[in-house]
Amino acid sequence: MSAYSFKTRFAETKKGQCMYFLPGQSGMYGFVCGAPTTNDKSYCDCHHKATHQPVKKAKISFFDLSAASIDNDTDHEPDLTEVLQ
Secondary structure: OOOOOOOEEHHHOOOOEOOOEOOOOOOOOOEEOOOEOOOOOOOOHHHHHHHOOOOOOOOOOOOOOOOOOOOOOOOOOOOHHHHOO
């Protein structure tokens, strides 16, 4: 039995079929998974988990560099390279 028993050409897929392109396949005539999907998703549960990763909270730190500058110019606006250091 094939690893992808619902394998279908992309151009022939219907609503409710997984649209995940199989390895080495792409374009209108490439093969997609074709497995049944739920809740109007574009991918089956297996491929949905593989393509949709949860967003991790990023820690963002801001440093106020506008108070002083390298050459003690009080009217200094820091550029991006100074902020990222």
